[in-house]
Amino acid sequence: MKNRFKVATFNANSIRARLPLVLKWLEREKPDVLCLQETKVQDSEFPSEAFQNSGYNVLFRGEKARAGVAIVSLEKPETFSFGFPFGHPPDEDRLVRAVIRGIPIVNTYVPQGQEVESPIFQYKLEWLERLLDFFRKNFKPEEPLIWCGDFNVAPEEIDVYDPEGLLKNVDFHPEARARLARLKEWGLVDVFRKHHPGERGQFTFWDYRVPNGFKRNLGWRIDHIWATPRLAERSVKCWIDREARVEEKPSDHTFLVAEFEL
16 A cells, blocks of 8 residues: 655744644644744754654744745754755755755755845856755655755746836846756656646745735745656645644745545
8 A cells, every 4th residue: 555645844933933833734734744844043043852742753944034044844854964065055954955855855945036136146047056066966866866945036927016117126037947947857857747737826835024924815826846757756735834834923825735545
């Protein structure tokens, strides 16, 4: 009998502020793995005990008030590491990889980029190139791999509420989308789009600064779960949990979930 493997990703926008929401969600959905981004807390203050009391293992790396990644899992990871193993900066608070139930999982918080004219946008483009090199050196498209997290890129026009108006935004800019496409061409499948081809209005992020943005569904699909083809074939469903976005003290993102039969 095949085993179900449930993987989720969530940009918490401060894990301490969102801890009750996350623990409630874990209790309700019971994923095997939850990848977190933008935890915004230094390691000494990460609420690891709360996850352990809920029956989960947790890996984390972060800094105060910025970035931060974590992998929460029912089973203890077989191996794990943080950041890029080559080049500078290592960005350990933006990338964590672990092997869980024999499956490599890479969780990333891709730099947002701020403004197109900013050097930080160029850093974002270079970061995506570094990630492609990281995949080429550490994995093979014909072998299992899950890449998930906040990619800070909406791949297609149907992934934003206003493709014409947002074309110059750093999260929908043609250059950012082209870099993401190169990663996909390496050998990855957008698991959500596998199950929801062509569907519009399917978003994971709604900017707090947009008046009634969630109610009006003025959102973006920038949180993703991608997998190598053989593993993507085993995915049985992938869905966005919009209910979590209306919980008390929500993040500006919500949970994305994929389930696989192994």
